Amino acid sequence: MKKSSGQSFGAVSGPVLGLRAALILLVLIAVIPVFVVVIQSSVSEQKNRIERASANMQALANLGAAHQEQLIEGARQMLVAISRAPAIYGDDATECSAYFSDLQRFYPAYTSFGLLDAQGNRLCEQASGKPVVNSGDRYFFRQAVASGDFTIGEYLIGRVSGKSAIAFSLPVNRPDGSLRGVLFAALDLRHADGQLDRMTIPPDSSLLVTDASGIVLASAGTVPGAIGQKLGDSPVLRAVLAGQPSVWRSAEVGDRQFIHALQPVRQSGPQGIFVTAMIASDDVLAGTNQRLQWQLGALAVIAMASAMTAWVFGDRVLAQPIRGLLRKVQAMQRGHLAPDTAPQAGLRELGQLHRSFEDMAQSLASRSVQRDRALAELAAQKKLLESILDSLGEGVMVADTQGHYIHLNAAALRILPGLVEMDSEAEPMTVSTLEYGLLHLDGKTPMQPEERPPARALAGENVENVRYVINGILTGGVAKIIQASARPLRDGHGRIVGSVTAVADVTAEHLAGQRVQEAHTQANEALERRVADRTRELALANKELESFSYSVSHDLRSPLHVIDGFGRALMAAHGHKLDAKGQHYLERIQNGTRQMGHLIDDLLSLAKVSRAEIRRDAVDIGSKAWQLIEQLRNRHPERVVHVEVEDGLLVIADPRLLMVVLHNLIENAWKFTARAAHAEIRVGRTTSEDGEEAWFVADNGAGFDMAYAGKLFQAFQRLHGVDEFEGTGIGLATVQRVIMRHGGRIWADSRPGEGTTFWFTLGGAGAVGGEDSPAEPGNRSPG
Incomplete structure (x- = not known):
């Protein structure tokens, strides 16, 4: 069914802007x-002004x-100078008061001068006849007496005087060092306020001097702030x-925004005096804000003028030629070429677009033929692929x-x-697992959709x-x-647009594999039973061997104890009767009996390490080595031996058996x-030629001659005589x-004569942490 030209081309969804409206928007x-630039520039200028x-x-x-x-330094110097005046140290209060009266004429900024005794009573001041006042409770007096400064x-x-003031004080000592009294001078704060007013400060700014x-x-x-007024809760007070x-x-x-700067007065002492400078932010930014408003107004006027120009000329220059071109396109959509008429006056590019449409109409016919041929080839390839x-x-x-x-x-x-029935479902990926029989390989656990x-x-x-069981609609009720x-x-x-899955029926193959696996399992179980039987027999044999070892040890020790006991008794009772040869x-x-006892102990130790179960754990060789060294030092306090044991000698091994190794080697x-x-x-760690730890x-x-190294680890083999060094010859074998x-x-x-080094590795047991390094000593002890 044909559609009207308006429907086929002009129907669009949603609001669409006209050309002139689009030009105004542009x-x-x-x-x-x-x-944006103007506003950013203004913001940047405001930031700079604030900074x-x-x-x-x-x-x-x-x-x-x-x-x-x-001001404070002047007061200090003044009090230091006053403290040197003779009138301060005399007993004539009239002379002292006259001296202070003269001072006030020279320093009218101060409301009073005086000298207080150690209890705060006034010894003299600038004018007599005033009421007697005790200043012992004043901070300036107490702090001067306490600090001495x-x-x-x-x-x-x-x-x-009844005036607002701040007092400066200085303790005065007699020649013998005792306290004569405390000099004070009370500064009239109105004078200090007047001096601050006479300072040259920037317009619209303020200065505030406060105590702590x-x-x-x-x-x-x-x-301004009134003298003596306490600041309320404000950022300045904080x-x-x-x-x-x-x-x-x-x-x-x-609620005006202010910029504040606070600076403590360095010489104000523990009491603390602070100077705060402030200025209102709107005073700082007044010129910038006014200039921004003017610039934005000018830009708004320019934007309105530009929009009006676009509205007037947009229709003549663009809209009318494009409407003519649109009619030609609609005719082409219906399958008819528009008359070959020149485009209306407008932009040169629109004329070029008009001529391009004519060329496009001619090429569409040839492309239609090519498209039909390509579709036929595609259908043939699809049929071949399906085959x-x-x-x-x-x-x-x-x-x-x-x-x-x-x-x-x-x-x-x-x-x-x-599969056809499953594909007819609304959501084939989430069909019922039980209904369609999708199960895991155990044939019981449902396979979830994901x-x-x-x-x-x-x-x-x-x-x-992936193998799984299907026993339901998908296989027609046959388990596969x-x-x-x-x-x-x-x-x-x-982007993922689908999936391809390849499936095969491996029921027969899987069942055959199961039968093979069952036979293999039965063979393994039989082998495990045989191993368990041999293990029990071996455990029984080890237990019998252990009993035999202890029995032999007891049977051997008994005559040794008898021989040793009677030997000691004979020596104690009749030794004095024997000559040197008999003794x-x-x-x-x-x-000989002691040597035989040691030999029995070493043989039992060798038997134990041969049968003991290996239980691996973290062992610090360095710590164990120091324990053995300390035992040897306690046993032989007369010897001085320099010992070096590296740090971090951590290994994974049986702690009890490794102690046997260290005990024999270090001893x-x-x-x-x-x-x-x-x-x-x-004692240390290194890397062998084979790269082992x-x-x-x-x-x-x-030391010893390496020609006899082959006998070193054989039981009962000794490379030194018993008269040189004691031992049984079992230790290294153990x-x-x-x-x-x-x-x-x-x-x-x-x-020989230079010493011996024994190296050993622990197979699967390795070092715990640390770098491989030759003997770089970590701990040294001279013994």
Whole structure:
């Protein structure tokens, strides 16, 4: 059915701007950046003005503080000069009062001068006949007596003069160092206020001098404060109480924004005097705001004029030619070429567009022929692809993002005949698991919608050879084991537009594999039973061997104890009757029994380490080494041995068995360094030639010939005589047995008279933390 030209071309949804309205909008958009630049420039200028004003207020506060410092320094110098006057130290109060009266004529800014005794009573002042007043409670008096130095008092109202003042005081001592009294001078704050007024300050700014409690001492400028007035709760009071130099903005008077700068007076002492400079923000920004308003008004006038110009000329220059061109396009849409008429007067580009439409109409016909030919080729390729897919033995299912199938080959319908019914569901990806029989491989656990291969592919996952059970509508009620692989389908921009899933019926293959697995499981269970039987037999044999070892030990020890006991008794009872040779024989008998006892102990130790269960844990070799060294030092306090043990020698090994290794190696090092002039023992860590983590115990003792190194770890083999160094020849065999049980190895290097180094590794046990390094000593002890 044909549609009208208005419907086919002109129907649009939603509001559409006309050309002239669009031109006006473009003009306004073009003007907006200018508005933005002007506003940003004004904001930047305001920021700069605020920063300059803040700097000016800081400078003004510093200037005011310097002015107050000069005033305080002048008062201090004045009191120092007065303290040197002879009249202060005499007993003539009349002379003293006359002196103070003369001072007041020279210093009219001060309401009173005087000298107080140690209790605060006035010894003399500038005028006699005034009421007797005690100033012992005044801060300036108490602080001067306590500090012994020049003091600035707090704000006060004179008890005699009734004037607002601040007192300066200085203690005066007699030649013998005792306190003569306290000089004071009370400064009239009206005078200080007048001096502050005479300062040159910027227009519209103010200065405020306060003490540490916020009481106004002097002020100048546009926002004055009354002398003696205490500041209310305000940012200025909070800054004064904080007592630190600062610059800030806040609302003060009538919600006006002010810029403040506070500066403490450095010489004001513990009482503290602060100078605050302030100026209103609207005074700082007045010129900037007025200029911004003028600029914005001028820009608004320019924007309105530009919009009117666009409205008048837009129709003539653009709208009319474009409407003619639109009629030609609508005719082309209906399949008819418009008459070859020249375009109406307008822009040159519109004329070029008119001629381009004629060229486009001619090319459309040829392109239509090419399109039909391409569609025919595409249909042939689609048919060929469907034939290839249908020839495959595996089922291929192509689905869109909603799970509806775009293509199913013949194998897919043969393996899963219920796919057509499933595809008819509104949401195939979320169909009932029980109804369609989608189960995990155990045949019981339902497969959730997001676990199914097509859903996982749509989520962007590549699914490989997933097996699951289907026993429901999809397989026509026949239980099948399906193996599926799935991939997401993506468009040219990488977006997922569907999924492709390949399925195969592997029921027979899976069941055969299960039978093989069951046979394998049965064989493993039989093997495990045999291993358990052999383990029990071995445990029984070990238990019998342990009983035998202890029985042999007891049977061997009993005659040794008898021989040793009777030997000692014979020595005690009849030793004095024996000659030297007889006593030597008795000593040989006792030494032999002790040696045999040690040999039995070492044999039992060797048997224990051979049977003991390995229980690995973190062990600090350094800590264990120091324990053994301390035991040896306690046993042989006469020896001086220099010992070095590296830090961080942490390993994973059996703590009890590793202690056996360290005990034998360190005790050997201690024993064989007995004849060294400067005995040394080192314990550390290094890396072997094979790149293994290795630990070592080294000494500079007797050493041995490496030609006999093959006998070193054999039981009962000794490389030194018993008369040189005691021992049984079992210790190193025990050490090697422990190291081998850890999966490691032990070896030695030695030179006669130069010492011996034993290295060992622990197989699977490695160092815990730390860097591999040769013997860089961490702890040293000279012994």
